[in-house]
Amino acid sequence: MDSRSHMEAAPDAANALAVRPEAGRSAGRSARPAAECAVRIAGLTKTYRSNWSLKTTRGLEDLNLEVQRGEVFGYLGPNGAGKTTTLKILTGLLKPTSGSAWLLGEPIEHVRSRVRLGFLPEQPYFYDYLNGVEYLEFVARLSGVAGREAVKAARHWLGRVGLGDREKLVLRKYSKGMLQRLGLAAAVVHEPELIILDEPMSGLDPFGRRDVRDLILEQRERGVTVMFSSHILPDVEMLCDRVAILLRGRLERVATVGELVDGAGARIEFRCAGAPLVELPSAWSNCLTRTQRAEETLFTLTDASQQQAVLAWLVSQRVDVRAVTPQRNTLEELFMAAAESSAIHAASERRSA
Amino acid sequence: MNAVLIAQNTFREAIRDRVLAGMVIAGLVLLGLAQVARPLAMGEGLRLTVDLGLSSITMLGLLVVLLVGTSLVAKEIERRTIFNLLSRPLPRPVYLIGKWAGLSGALWVVSATLGLALWGVLALLGRGAYWAPIAQSVYLAGLELTVVTALAVMFSALSTPVLSSLYTLGFFLAGQWCDDLRTFAQHAPDSLRNLLEFVANVLPNLSLFNMRTLAAVGETTTALHLSLASGYALLYCGCVLALGAAAFESRDFR
The missing domain is CATH 3.40.50.300 (P-loop containing nucleotide triphosphate hydrolases)
Known part of the structure; x- marks a missing residue:
């Protein structure tokens, strides 16, 4: 990831x-x-x-x-x-x-x-x-x-x-x-x-x-x-x-x-060929991100309800979608995030004290 | 039962340790040197042999207590081997008693070995009849080392090996002059007398375990002395180990 x-x-x-x-x-x-x-x-x-x-x-x-x-x-x-x-x-x-x-x-x-x-x-x-x-x-x-x-x-x-x-x-x-x-x-x-x-x-x-x-x-x-x-x-x-x-x-x-x-919520990855020149719609700015890799582009969607809409939009933009894969957060990711969140919480407690 | 297991393991550790073998070798070398020096003793060669042979048991035993006994528990805490023991159904006082019994047992074996060697030398010198005073002296030396081991184990459970060694050595030296301290207390001013008597009572009365002067001339001590010494050693060890166990009970192993 x-x-x-x-x-x-x-x-x-x-x-x-x-x-x-x-x-x-x-x-x-x-x-x-x-x-x-x-x-x-x-x-x-x-x-x-x-x-x-x-x-x-x-x-x-x-x-x-x-x-x-x-x-x-x-x-x-x-x-x-x-x-x-x-x-x-x-x-x-x-x-x-x-x-x-x-x-x-x-x-x-x-x-x-x-x-x-x-x-x-x-x-x-x-x-x-x-x-x-x-x-x-x-x-x-x-x-x-x-x-x-x-x-x-x-x-x-x-x-x-x-x-x-x-x-x-x-x-x-x-x-x-x-x-x-x-x-x-x-x-x-x-x-x-x-x-x-x-x-x-x-x-x-x-x-x-x-x-x-x-x-x-x-x-x-x-x-x-x-x-x-x-x-x-x-x-x-x-x-x-x-x-x-x-x-x-x-x-x-x-x-x-x-x-x-x-409980952490799933995410969906769209693996696409090449580097398509598309601009992400502002409606999905909170739930859709784009990552450029060597020979492919990865779109990651965190709102599963938008899966069909995003897929339809990619196809309409003539993007070559190779795979749509639901992803789960691993325990390691959850753990790291919680530890970071706790550290931030502790720091803010110290500041307010 | 678990005290016996801990004692067996401590005994095995002591026997496999080179310090104990070194003690036996050093004792035998001292006996040999006494024979070399005998002609120079102006007719007191026999006395020299007995005195040196018996003193070497106590002194070498003390050295083992200082080298091994004072780090007996502290080393286990430092190396964390104690985690594997105290996380089992093993009460902490039982662990301390086992440690004390194991090292004391090893010291008894070595004392007996050196005592036998001394008696062998005396038999070769035509004084085989000295067996009774030698046996009594070795028995008392064993009791003395048992008392000093109890002190070492107590200090080891509460302090670092270096400090434990210093405390144990201090108690050993002060214990040799316990009777003198008591006599001094009787002539001291009232305000100091109670304090000195208290200190004399707290210190181990190690002069009770010394009959080397008698043994050197082939004389035995009374059964009452032996019984009193045995009872005193048991009581003193019991008190020292109880104190050590009480403090050890609340100790954290981080």
Whole structure:
């Protein structure tokens, strides 16, 4: 997509993800008991305070969210949006400043909330003096798998993530991609009911990413709930039942991928041969744009109801129309537009303050 | 159960670390040097061997605690390996206890190895009957290192490795003169006495674990002393680890 047509699409995309606090609130304040959800978050806030300057920064603000059992849930946001903060609070690594959360019905303050949880931290690190089987056996036993079963599970999952031929290799000799695969195996070795993955595709080559996608889909088929954060939006679009978008510590939107993409409004592209000398009618100045390419001209229409009229007009102007293609905004375009919109909103808030 | 797993893993880490092997080698070298220097000891060669052999267990053990123990938790936080542990059903106090138990276990094994080596040297010198004082001394040295390890783990959970090393070394040195401090407190003015007695009570009474002078002349200590030392070590470790766990519980891992 060229830059001009992207600019045209941006307002639609921004509207689709427009700041809607009530959407986020209703996501968490339902009367549904916590036990029915895989993850339930109510009013979660996290504030960091610098030890030296005593300055406070808000990592997360009044987050309300529910992830249903058995769904694959994408957690999106730019760097610093609060994704990792949320996931670390859920897994007990950070203490919330206020608010509550439950995993599979258990409050996160209790360690039993982590019995059926598998977690992959961002850029995972491991004990480099252990080998793959030793490490997986160790973490499986920590999650309650009995001795012999733990060894069996460790061997199975090491093979499943493609490291079965390196059982005895110590982890200090693993590459970044191999460590990421081992981290995934560690997250699932005890067969949890809920898996939380922080940037699981990070550092992986295309084959590695495909393997992660397969693993997530396999877990979904088993009925496991998967919640993951990612920057790789095509993967999110491909895998997720629903996505949440977090910007600057606030939940902007929770919706299915289809709802987001369809709600953004479609556009229609008319690919025409050559460089026709036509002037765009002023009636369509808000919805029709023209982009010149090497051997063709692209007319982009953002108002689908005008499709037949525009086509008729092009034909009447003796333009050689080669293709008429309906286009959908990708999740990436929607996400970028929302992030830009939020940045503009924040800047105007700062100016008025 | 999970404390045992953490302890096993910490023990395995310590055993695979070269520092521990270095400690054993250094202890054996010191024993060998004591034999070389024995003829120069003017009839006190046996005393020199026992004293140096037992002191080396404590000193080398302290070195391991300072090098390994004080970064035991801090290193896990810095390298983020702790994320993979605390995101499992593992209570934070249990994690700390496991870390302490694992390193203490490794130090007990090394202390016992060096104690056996010392007894072997003494047996070659015709003093095999020294086994009882040597065994008692090694046991007390093990208890002392266990107490110092608890301090190191507590400081490591709350501070950087460098500061933890300094605090631990400070407590170790002050702990050696705990009895002297208590005696000094009795002669101090009233206003200072309470403070000095409080400090003496807070510091570990490490002189309780020292029977090297007795062992050097082949004498044993009483069962009461051993029992008191064991009870004191357990109680002190319990208090230190409880304090460490309380502070560690609220810590954020960013």
